[in-house]
Amino acid sequence: MLKKLYNRVINKRFTDAKIMENNIIPKRNIPRDVFLHLLAIVTLYWSSVSFVTVLWQMINYFFQDQLNYFYYESFSGLIRFGVSSLFIVFPVFLIVSWYLNKIYAKEAQVRESKIRKWLIYLTLFIAALVIIGDFIAVINFFLGGEVTIRFILKALSVLLVAGFVFGYYLDDVRKESPTKLAKPFAWASGVLVVAAIAGAFFVIGSPSTARLMQFDSQKVYDLQNIQYQIVNYWQSKEKMPNTLADLNDTISGFTAPTDPQSKENYEYKIIDAEKLSFELCAVFNKEAANKDVGNLRIGPAGIDANWYHPAGRYCFERTIDKQLYPPLEKTVK
Numbered sequence: 572m573l574k575k576l577y578n579r580v581i582n583k584r585f586t587d588a589k590i591m592e593n594n595i596i597p598k599r600n601i602p603r604d605v606f607l608h609l610l611a612i613v614t615l616y617w618s619s620v621s622f623v624t625v626l627w628q629m630i631n632y633f634f635q636d637q638l639n640y641f642y643y644e645s646f647s648g649l650i651r652f653g654v655s656s657l658f659i660v661f662p663v664f665l666i667v668s669w670y671l672n673k674i675y676a677k678e679a680q681v682r683e684s685k686i687r688k689w690l691i692y693l694t695l696f697i698a699a700l701v702i703i704g705d706f707i708a709v710i711n712f713f714l715g716g717e718v719t720i721r722f723i724l725k726a727l728s729v730l731l732v733a734g735f736v737f738g739y740y741l742d743d744v745r746k747e748s749p750t751k752l753a754k755p756f757a758w759a760s761g762v763l764v765v766a767a768i769a770g771a772f773f774v775i776g777s778p779s780t781a782r783l784m785q786f787d788s789q790k791v792y793d794l795q796n797i798q799y800q801i802v803n804y805w806q807s808k809e810k811m812p813n814t815l816a817d818l819n820d821t822i823s824g825f826t827a828p829t830d831p832q833s834k835e836n837y838e839y840k841i842i843d844a845e846k847l848s849f850e851l852c853a854v855f856n857k858e859a860a861n862k863d864v865g866n867l868r869i870g871p872a873g874i875d876a877n878w879y880h881p882a883g884r885y886c887f888e889r890t891i892d893k894q895l896y897p898p899l900e901k902t903v904k
Contacts, residue, residue, distance in 0.1 A: 605686050607671055612690045614664035616697075618764070619732050621656035624649055625767045626728040632774050634721035647775045647784065654771045657764050665757055672753060691744045698737035705729045735760070783856035786832045790853045791878050793828040797837060797851060798889060800825060805847060805891055806899045815839045830854070838886070847891035854884045 628650045675682040709726050739756050775781060800818045805811060812818055815827040815836060829836055830853060838852035859879045878887065 604681055604684055607667055607674075608684075608687050608690050611664060611667045611671060612694060614660050614667065615694070615736070617656060618661040618664050619736060621653040621660065622764060622767055623728055623732055625653035625657070625771050627725055628653070629767075629770055629774055630721055630724045630728070634719070634724065647781060650771050650775050651781070654768055657768055661760075661764050665761070668753070668757070688744065691740050694740055695737060695744070698733045698740075701733040702730060702737065705733065780857070787855045787857055787859075787880075789831050790837075790855065791880070793831075794837065794851045794853060794887065795878070797827060797839070798887075800827075801839075801849065801889075802891055802896050806896055809898045811841050811844055811847060811849060812839075813841075832856075840886075842888065847893065848888065849890075850886045850888045852884060852886040853880075855880050855882055858882050 671681075681687070705726055709723075712722055735756075739752055742752055776784075797815065797818070801812060804818060818825060818827050827836070833854070838850075840850050840852075842848040842850060858881050880887075
């Protein structure tokens with residue numbers, strides 16, 4: 572009897588210990604851990620690339636290179652995409668990281684999970700490659716004599732982001748408990764992102780300003796198209812069109828475009844019919860982004876003239892070179 576009673580007591584204590592152990596150490600939620608860690612890393616990469624993209628385009632704006640044409644459309648588009656990504660993706664990264672730290676505090680084994688360590692070491696590997704590649708690029712461009720302030724600033728921006736990420740995660744993975752750099756990292760990165768977004772708005776302006784710039788770009792494109800049609804009209808008929816309506820062609824389907832903003836016809840005036848000089852005018856909302864190149868675009872007429880314009884009404888004077896654009900009959904002969 573005593574032996575049976577003793578065995579019952581021992582079994583009860585063992586069962587109670589198991590229950591307590593299960594209550595203290597909850598079961599791992601593997602799918603949740605994989606999802607959160609992957610989301611944190613992907614949003615980190617996305618935010619880093621978006622931040623560097625915004626910095627590079629701001630550098631392009633303030634330190635323009637005469638060897639590289641500056642196109643407002645592509646420049647502003649990249650900034651808008653970078654800012655949009657930072658608005659959405661970076662807060663997601665901060666929220667997921669904060670939630671993971673709460674899980675680490677309750678479930679220490681989650682911090683030691685293999686998926687987390689694999690992703691961190693992958694991040695360290697990529698950051699190390701970026702840093703090495705950055706230094707190689709600096710030396711390569713230096714030897715080629717192409718080191719400019721613009722290039723140096725771009726190289727520093729990449730080094731800043733990659734070094735920032737590498738240093739934080741190297742400190743984190745080497746410790747058994749959560750790193751104390753989590754909050755400083757979040758605050759510092761948040762300040763940098765806010766500064767980049769503010770700088771981007773200073774460069775490209777408000778959404779309403781971007782809308783006005785898009786109108787101006789379309790006007791330049793329309794004038795380029797009209798210019799091409801005028802040259803083609805001269806080559807075909809050996810005379811200048813009297814009005815833009817003369818350019819309308821039912822066979823080719825061309826119709827002289829109108830100002831997309833005012834819906835009015837563009838201004839066209841013959842200056843000298845003998846010299847084949849004419850002017851095309853439009854009313855612009857803003858000054859062109861680059862005084863040297865302006866809103867040059869690859870349109871039907873190609874890049875054959877400077878399309879810089881100030882704000883307000885502005886006329887582009889053009890003269891057709893008879894040697895460059897001879898009549899089509901002479902060209903055939």
